[in-house]
Amino acid sequence: MKIDDIRAMSPDQLAEALLNLKKEQFNLRFQAATGQVEKTHRFDEVRKDIARIKTVLRAKQAAA
DSSP states (O other): OOHHHHHHSOHHHHHHHHHHHHHHHHHHHHHHHHTOOOOTTHHHHHHHHHHHHHHHHHHHHHHO
């Protein structure tokens, strides 16, 4: 997910995207525990996307 796309989102959309990414992160951890993970690179991508969304959300809350 690009930072420009994240900045263009509304706070509600950011919260929804954050929830979806956290669910995906949980599913990836569950797959790793059972040995079924196929896309190991998604761990880092999801973690970084969560951090990006949290950063933009915090900045938008501080500006309001």
